[in-house]
Amino acid sequence: MGTSVKEVIKKLRADPDTVHQFEEAYGHPPDRSSLLDAIATYVQSLLTPGSRFDRWLGGDAAALSAExxxxxxxxxxxxxxxxxQGVNVGGNLFERHGIFHPLASPKPEILRVPSLRNVATTPPYFHDGSAPTLQEAVRQMGHAQLDQKLSDQQVDAIVGFLNTLTGTYRGSPVVAAPP
Ligand code: HEC
Incomplete structure (x- = not known):
């Protein structure tokens, strides 16, 4: 992002909290190898396979209910x-929001379409956190992005599907972050 490892390390070392966290994790203040290791570890943590939907795609017909x-x-x-769309059910496009009707705060106008993996564990929703529940987010998405007024049954069925996208991390189900 137009910077250098040297510059980033300088900035990280100027922040006492970050220096403390690096010392806890690596035993010394940020340097090149611990910085690269921290970023790589974070990126690896984004891979959360093993959701019920993954199992269904893999041929386990009983992994999803009829709803x-x-x-x-x-x-x-x-x-x-x-x-x-795609392997992360999002995350690979930039799109306008509020296409048919306003959604959340109008700015920025263009957003990365979020991945919906583990979405059930990450309320509130939208870039301004304005939708408190997944039900509300799905209802608003239908209206704002597709000009569709979804029935309660449709919303519940889609939320049911989105709940099957919760995967596993290091062998345990992904759960919401502690408050
Ligand atoms: C034209 C593209 C587009 C379509 C179609 C679309 N979405 Fe979205 N979706 C987005 C964008 C962009 C955001 C981010 C909005 C924001 O953060 O303000 C989003 C956000 C979401 C979120 C919140 C995710 C989060 O972590 O905050 C959910 C849930 C969601 N969409 C579900 C759906 C469902 C269900 C449908 C179909 C009814 C749908 N979307 C149709 C582009 C789209």
Whole structure:
């Protein structure tokens, strides 16, 4: 991002909290190898396979209930997949939000489409945190991005599907961060 490792280390060393955290994790203040290790470890933590949806894709037909499967069908037929797509169910496009109706705070106008993996563990939703629940986020997405008024049953089915995207990290299910 237009900087250098040297410059980043200088900045990190100027922050006492960060220096303290590096000392706890690596036994010394930030340097080149601990910085690169910290970034690589963080990026690895973003890989959370083993969700029920992954198991279903892998051929385990019993991994999803009928309602969750219905939610997945709706997710495709309504057009959510046109933006939330690929191995991370999002994360690979930049899109306008509030296409048909306003969504969250209007700025910035263009956002990265978020990955929906583990989405059930990360309320509140949207870039300004304005949707407190997944139900609310799904309802608003349908209205703002697709001009669809979703019924309660449709919202519940899609939320059911999104709940199957919670994966595992180091062998344990991903859970919400402590408050
Ligand atoms: C035109 C592209 C587009 C379509 C279609 C779309 N989304 Fe989104 N979605 C986005 C963008 C962009 C955001 C980020 C909005 C924000 O942060 O303010 C988002 C955010 C979300 C979030 C909140 C994620 C978070 O962590 O905050 C959920 C849940 C979601 N979408 C589900 C859906 C569902 C379900 C549908 C179909 C009913 C759908 N989306 C259709 C682009 C789209």
């Amino acid at each position: 969750e499967l219905n939610g997945y069908q709706l997710f495709k037929s309504l057009g959510c997949v046109s933006c939330h």
